[in-house]
């Protein structure tokens with residue numbers, strides 16, 4: 001068993017592949033072996049997390065997730081802890097494994113009650129064994145609003161003791177990181193005590209994206225002594241491989257990035273030059289050899305006084321076929337006029353923000369984007385946030401967020417390019433590749449301009465010559481890592497982020 005921290009490329013398996021793996025792993029073993037291993041692992045972690053617990057409340061649901069909780073209850077009780085179990089299963093209708101563990105817990109003398117013990121405190125522990133991966137398969141069903149499971153789930157979530165979830169936080173869909181219909185916590189009802197999740201047999205994608213990161217808290221993993229030979233549904237995006245710059249290199253070795261964006265104040269009364277500046281500065285600080293800045297503003301400045309390394313260029317003076325172009329940041333409506341030429345000629349291209357919005361409502365631009373995949377010397381990455389992704393897919397933000405992995409893959413396949421679907425647990429996808437979920441980053445990035453910084457970083461990574469998918473994945477990891485390492489007493493603003501980043505290449 002170990003704690004999951006950003007760095008390695010962990011394999012992620014959704015509920016269907018986990019269930020297949022479970023069946024394959026259980027087949028050669030004596031009955032109940034996996035649940036016994038799960039219960040032991042859970043009890044071990046519970047004791048490590050709450051060594052001074054006076055009371056452990058274990059909320060057990062009707063299926064095998066509840067069975068894991070019952071099995072752990074027996075071990076913790078045998079260790080002399082005051083264990084109280086609320087079991088919502090029915091002896092005649094529960095799965096065989098869970099029934100077996102219920103019998104064992106009863107025989108061991110575990111205390112069963114319908115209500116949580118009074119006065120659970122911060123040194124105590126609540127184990128959430130209500131629902132696991134069985135939820136995904138049955139999500140179309142609903143519990144009636146007066147069902148005891150819903151009341152117990154609310155009590156678990158508002159508990160003052162730390163909560164250790166078994167496999168997945170109950171109610172969260174293991175595949176998507178969204179709550180099942182009717183099972184999302186009401187605003188303001190989740191306690192502030194620490195959250196932990198012990199993922200069993202496999203790591204689930206839903207723990208790392210969407211609502212999953214908040215719900216899961218610290219993620220632990222135990223493989224129950226079973227290997228997972230199935231192809232994963234996704235990878236946790238690993239730390240980039242550090243590359244050393246050879247002494248015999250020069251600025252041309254690290255590529256030229258041109259940022260095109262920044263509609264002028266005079267055009268529609270909305271000045272957005274800052275977004276383009278942020279992307280350009282981020283590209284420079286991420287190691288690009290040279291960075292050109294093309295503002296969509298005839299009256300714009302001729303120099304960035306703060307960052308004089310940036311070279312201002314008119315659009316007509318850009319040799320697109322030799323450049324890595326980052327297009328869209330603050331481009332407003334002005335970027336639309338430049339897109340046909342950019343899509344036709346740019347060697348490597350990152351499309352963000354207003355470039356994506358323009359493409360979403362123009363079939364010709366969409367065709368021009370799709371055509372790039374057939375030109376071997378051209379490479380493209382899109383970096384939409386969920387609303388931009390929804391516009392490109394003709395869907396709603398809720399639909400995108402309900403299936404972040406699928407949405408990113410769908411965009412990648414439709415446009416034949418690499419896609420970064422941003423937000424908590426950004427998803428990276430490319431045609432023919434297993435998608436990745438990024439484990440770095442935090443809500444301090446929820447501030448205007450941090451996406452422009454990311455676009456500049458992807459541009460710098462692409463310009464260094466690495467393949468587009470790796471470039472996007474590396475940049476997303478480093479962008480999030482910078483936010484994770486940001487000093488707590490310093491405000492995280494996009495410009496500071498752009499200028500403090502370590503080189504990518």
Ligand SMILES: NC(=O)C1=CN([C@@H]2O[C@H](COP(=O)(O)OP(=O)(O)OC[C@H]3O[C@@H](n4cnc5c(N)ncnc54)[C@H](O)[C@@H]3O)[C@@H](O)[C@H]2O)[C@@H](O)CC1
Nearest residue numbers: 034035038063064065131132133134135138139141142167
């Ligand atoms: N069988 C075993 O030996 C093992 C089981 N494991 C545990 O088993 C869990 C999966 O167990 P289950 O497949 O029994 O499922 P869960 O215990 O996750 O179950 C959900 C229960 O609620 C019901 N349910 C699910 N969604 C519903 C909905 N929308 N409306 C109404 N009822 C719904 C299901 O019928 C099931 O009884 C894993 O998450 C894991 O914790 C693991 O420990 C591995 C070993």
Ligand SMILES: Nc1ncnc2c1ncn2[C@@H]1O[C@H](COP(=O)(O)OP(=O)(O)O)[C@@H](O)[C@H]1O
Nearest residue numbers: 385422423441442443445446448449450451452
């Ligand atoms: N809560 C969060 N957790 C992790 N990353 C986040 C969070 N909120 C925002 N981000 C990241 O910050 C960036 C914001 O990008 P975007 O929405 O395009 O902002 P902007 O257009 O203002 O630059 C993305 O990389 C996104 O993944």
Ligand SMILES: [K+]
Nearest residue numbers: 131166168170
């Ligand atoms: K659970």
